[in-house]
Amino acid sequence: MTQLMETFQTHRSDLWTAILQHLQISLISLLIATVIAVSLAIWLVQYKRAAEIVLQMTSILQTIPSLALLGLLIPLVGIGTLPSIIALVAYALLPIFQNTYVGLTSIDPSLEEAATAFGMTRTQKLIRFELPLAMPLIISGIRIAFVLIIGTATLAALIGAGGLGTFILLGIDRNDMSLIIIGALSSIILAVLFSALIRRFQNLKVKTIATILIALGVLFAGGATINALTHQKKELVIAGKMGAEPEILINMYKDLIENDDPTINVTLKPNFGKTSFLYSALKSKSIDIYPEFSGTVLEELVKTPLKNTNKEQVYQQAKSAIKAKDNLDFLDPMAYQNTYAVAVTKEFADQYHLTKISDLSRVSSKIKAGFTLEFLNRGDGYKGIEKKYGVSFNVKSFEPALRYQAIANGDVNLIDAYSTDSQLIKYNLVTLRDDQHLFPPYQGAPLIAKGILKKYPTVKKSLNKLGNKISDTDMQEMNYLVDVKNVPASKVAHDYLTKHHLLD
Amino acid sequence: MNRKVYYCKLSSETVNISNDFINKLNRSGAHILLDFKHVKKSFKNVPVLNDFNLHINKGELFVLVGPSGSGKTTTLKMINRLIDPMSGTIEFEGQNINKIPLHDLRSQIGYVLQQIALFPNMTVAENISLLPDLQKWPKDKQRKRVDDLLLGVGLPPEDYRKRMPSDLSGGEQQRIGILRAIATEPKLILMDEPFSALDPISKKTLQDVVINLHEELHNTIVFITHDMSEALRLGTRIGIMHDGNLIQVGTPDEIRRAPKNSFVSEFFGLDQPNMHFDLTEMIQNSFGIPFDETADYPIISAKTTFKELIPILAEHAVVNVQDDNHHILGTINAQSLVRYDASMANSEVTH
Known part of the structure; x- marks a missing residue:
């Protein structure tokens, strides 16, 4: 329990960011899913056959394992928030569509007959009584969808969209129960809180609900625009794979770059995901830099056999191969080998x-x-x-x-x-010991997106300061500090740079 | 006033005067509101209406009566085009209804359903002002209209305006259903067995509501029922239907005096509600309520008929029943009558 409180204290600001990210992704997905599912149901109430087909399709969508859906979306829309939202919307469609459809079709036919006889148009019927009468069912569909979204959104962390899933993944990665519990507990609290809040919508008039939805939509759109505008600044996005080591390295990159050119603003995305996510993110320029190993570049990214296992030659081979294939720059490698x-x-x-x-x-x-x-x-x-x-x-x-x-x-x-x-x-x-020399040497170096070195000329010099620095024991010690001693990666990185006078 | 007088079985002379008046009206074509010409309809090759011809005059309270399956509801729903005929035409004020824009046609026709069908999400006031609101009346005019209408049927507006339909009794609900249909003063009001699901007391009260409204507004009403006594009580003219055919059309008096065939006379006779009615039997079969010596209820004779009893129970909630020797047999209220009536209806079915 005390350990839990301690972890909570050290990660409090991270937790807030994660909760806000989680809520943002979830609410945007819920909003989109609601708009799609409700309009679809309203439209299809008149076509029973088509409605059955759509119902089948949405249930098929829901049976796709969420992880697989995320994986399938990567080649189509890349990584980050967009594929997460698409996947979450796909999951939320079924309960909302189903409940809205049932709600609208189970309205007493004599009410429909009366309304028809009074000369009411379809829109008038919908607003005056069909939607209000179906509202309790629609709202309960939205609640089910929201609880589902909050839970599934934890997977968004896997493809770099952030949220509470980062806590859980980090917890698993560092074998830290407190982090997992904090992440899971927060997501439960969010689900319960918002589920209760949504229930209150049930008794509101259709017009009020429409106004609230439009206001929320405008809010999110506005937020996105502001985000886009503020991102116009000189900004570099540096990401890293799961774990302490990449997080320490990208903190060093940030310190080095900002120290040499204070006008550059570096955003870090630690624990961004696995190799393939980062690689496609770099190619699509969702991120600008991430630390990669020479062996991985050859084995996984360019998929060419190693000519030999000499570390210098492997690095050179990787550097020219990735330049030729994707026009990515691979800067000078560090001393340690993480093979x-x-x-x-x-x-x-x-x-x-x-x-x-x-x-x-x-x-x-x-x-x-x-x-x-x-x-x-x-x-x-x-x-x-x-x-x-x-x-x-x-x-x-x-x-x-x-x-x-x-x-x-x-x-x-x-x-x-x-x-x-x-x-x-x-x-x-x-x-x-690898006596047959199977494992290729894995030397870490910054892998950089196309055009970045031209746009930010100081970056190459800044990052090459790490060339041939950091020994195996240095790295093991730093990993130990972050993994076991819970020292923040930024502090560990900064201490190393200061100690070795790399920031002077 | 005529029909009320007629119902109370005063002089038949008054009735004849009224019928003469109506017959005079009928003879001038300008007064025809609805004209059915050779209308036919069948569902899935089963004919429900065979060559139907009828005209209904402005200001009439025309009752279509017949057993279920006789085609009367189909006929009614053709007027506001909920159902379209297969052949033949229906004219509204001399114009083929297929040529009138649907919305224009329906906005001139009020509709009252057997299922009542008040919108459960709206208050009483919202239900009544639905059509005025759709026609964009100013809000204060709507409010005034709602209050006037509620007062007109004896429901205090301040008490009823904000109630939900589920808080009302069946009789009250259908009163609101009628008010909803007449709120915009349509030229024609269609009523599809509006009282068949109500208990006898509410039924009588609502029949009075319809009679009063018709007298005040002079609008045209087409009223459907399978209850011959209701038809006789309400109709200025009655059309009797059977198996998709219009058997006889006439004033209540004409039909009573000269039923066209055995179906009409049988239908007329079978539906007498006081056929098996016996207050003594009702109390003996414990449909009454416990006798209370301390209470001072009005006393009625055990020989009181069904028709006489209904207005009495509408006025006094509870009455004591005594036999010819002035012995109190028991106590009854409206509920007793409803239960007894229901059990009688059931035993009639099993006969």
Whole structure:
């Protein structure tokens, strides 16, 4: 409990931002879904067949797993707020459409007959009694939709739209229960609060509700315009993958760039998502810079085989390949290597005398491996181990942070890891030597969107100050401070830069 | 006034004077409001109306009466084009109704439904002023109209204006239903079995409402019912329908005196509401309420007929019933009568 309060205190301002983001995405989606679903239902009340088809279609939309829907939207509309809103709208359509349709079709036919006989037009009927009578059902549909949206919107964090999901993802990533609880609790409170608020709409007149909806629409549109206008300034958006290390690095980038040219305003988007999200965001210029590894550029982004595993040559190959393919700039790499590793517990290593990966072939039947999905599917990951070392294990896939817990609990006895992970120390694990040189060197360097270096000439010089800086131990220590000691990444980054006189 | 007098069975002379007056009116074509010419209709190849011909004059309270399935509701709904005929024409003030813009036609025709169909989301005042409001009357004129109309049917406006339909009894609801239909003073009012779902007391009160309104406003009413006594009580002329045919048209007196065929006379006879009515039997079968010695209720004879009893119960909520030897048999109220009437109706069905 005290730990929870502590976490709450340190993250209070972040939490407010996350709640506001979460609410904004949710309310905009709800508004759009309501307008679409209600008008569709009003229109289709006259065509029973078509209404049935639409009802089927909206229920199909709802059965698509939300994660899959988000994934499907990325190639179409990229990442960030837009695909999140589209996905949330798709989810909210069914309950609102269904309830509105049922509400409108279950109105006493004698009322319809009376209204027809009085010469009322369709619009007059709708406003005078059809919508008011259907209102309790419509409102309850909107409430169901809103609770659904609030819950699903936590997934928006996965594709860089922010919101309370960042807390949950960060919590999972850092294995910090307090963060998860705060994120989940906030989303529950939002759902309950707004559900009660929406219920109050039920007794309002149609005109009042229409006025409120229009006002909300104008408010959001206005907010978006102001946002767009303020973003006209010289502004760089720097994002990072999930985890402490990228967050520390992008804080360093921000400090370095703003220190050299104070007119540039850098916005950070930490924990933005996985490699593919960041890569497509960079190509679509939703973001301008993110730290990437030389090995990842070759393996995942340009998908060309490595010529060799010499770190200098790998970096040069990556730099020219990504320039040729997407016209992205890859600046000077840092000293440390965050390469893949496979790790076992100290006891397990001692028991079977394991020091290198090829030793695993002796005990392959006893191995229960827990790998990340990314590692499982990479040519330089598990597939490479099978090919190059000729061994196969019984494998389960895990979220990056959860595999450490799994090995600590004894659910698995072999995991993949990054060589700078602070958890290696925390859980007393040993990494096995890559004696066949399967893992390519992973040197971190800023990957930069097309045209940015021309537009901001100082950026290249600022960021290259990190070239050949930060050793493996430096990085492990900094990760440990953020991951385990809960020191803010910005402070850790700033301290390192000051200590090494990089801001002078 | 004539019809009220007629109902109270005073001199039949007065009735004849009134009929003469109406017959004179009928003979001049300028007074025809509605004219059905060879109207036919069938639903899914089942004929519901065979070559229907009828004219209804301005100022008439014309009652179409017949058993269910006789085609009377279809006929009514053709007037405001809720249903269109297959062949034949209907003229409104000499003009084919298909040639009149639908909205214009309907705005001249009031409509009262059996289901009452007050809008449950609107107050009494909002329901009554619905049509004036749609016709963009000024708000204060609407308010005044609502108050006048409510007063006219004996509902205090300050008490009823803001009530919701669900707070009203069935009889009160249908009073509002009628007021809604006449709020804009339409030339013609259609009433589709408006009182068939009401208890006998409310029915009688509402029939009086219709009679009074018709006398005051001199508008034309087409009234549908399957209840012959209601038809006789209300109609200035009556049309009797059976199996899609108009069997006989005439004043109530003409029909009573000269029913055209056995169907008319049977229909006329069967529907006498006091056929099985017996106050003694009603009390013996415990439809009454407990006798209260301390209360000073009016006393009526056990031989009181159904027709006599209704106005008495409308005036006094509770009465004591005594036999010829001045013994109190029991106590009854309106509810007793409704329950007894319902049980009689049920036993008639099973016969």
